[in-house]
Amino acid sequence: MSSESTDKQVEAQAKAKASIFDGWNAPPNLVTYSRIVLVVIFLVLDIMAGAWGADDLTLRWIAAVLFIIAASTDKIDGWMARTYNQVTEMGKLMDPIADKLLTGGALVVAAAFNEFGNLVWGWIVVALFLIREIGITVMRFFVMERPGGKVIAAAWPGKLKTVFQCVGLSMLLLPFWSLAAGQTTPMWITVYYVLTYAIIYVALVLCLYSGGVYLYNTFAAPKQAER
Numbered sequence: 001m002s003s004e005s006t007d008k009q010v011e012a013q014a015k016a017k018a019s020i021f022d023g024w025n026a027p028p029n030l031v032t033y034s035r036i037v038l039v040v041i042f043l044v045l046d047i048m049a050g051a052w053g054a055d056d057l058t059l060r061w062i063a064a065v066l067f068i069i070a071a072s073t074d075k076i077d078g079w080m081a082r083t084y085n086q087v088t089e090m091g092k093l094m095d096p097i098a099d100k101l102l103t104g105g106a107l108v109v110a111a112a113f114n115e116f117g118n119l120v121w122g123w124i125v126v127a128l129f130l131i132r133e134i135g136i137t138v139m140r141f142f143v144m145e146r147p148g149g150k151v152i153a154a155a156w157p158g159k160l161k162t163v164f165q166c167v168g169l170s171m172l173l174l175p176f177w178s179l180a181a182g183q184t185t186p187m188w189i190t191v192y193y194v195l196t197y198a199i200i201y202v203a204l205v206l207c208l209y210s211g212g213v214y215l216y217n218t219f220a221a222p223k224q225a226e227r
Helices: 003-021 027-049 057-083 089-112 119-145 156-173 176-180 187-226
Strands: none
Touching: 027 057, 027 089, 057 089, 057 156, 089 119, 089 156, 119 187, 156 187, 176 187
């Protein structure tokens, strides 16, 4: 291989690695960064509110609203990126990271406050979520660093998982139990929380399934295509 072709190859690899920062300050990415800031504020308020909001019910309501806002803006930055042709590698990387910080933080606090009904089972659920989420995020970095590697955007099972996860956690965070304070628990509240946990468990199944799909698309599918 000539020195000229080697230099071109090195230059191409350098450009590929630098491309992650292209468009870092695009408006959709700024929305993503603002979501990360909201995550920090949400977690502080959620922790201050205490388990189920027992220490400060007002802070729990505010934390729940902030969570819903942060989760909803996920669609805004994605829509902006597609509509105005501002899809960037940075956006494809940071968007799922923002989702994971939001939902992962909410899950850890809920487990610490024993809001899953059983402390041990709650931490098992959270551990399964986090192992998949952190593992896939770390893999994204490794895939990105490979020669010719690109950030792999979330597939539909992962996006569906995020929807169920955000809906379930939003329902868990909203302290509707307080509406029946001092009364016999109404049937609708019981049904509400049963539905809440069911949605979270569906999200867990989708979480594990989408992780398997990502692993397949990253490693198995390319090898089969080469045959």
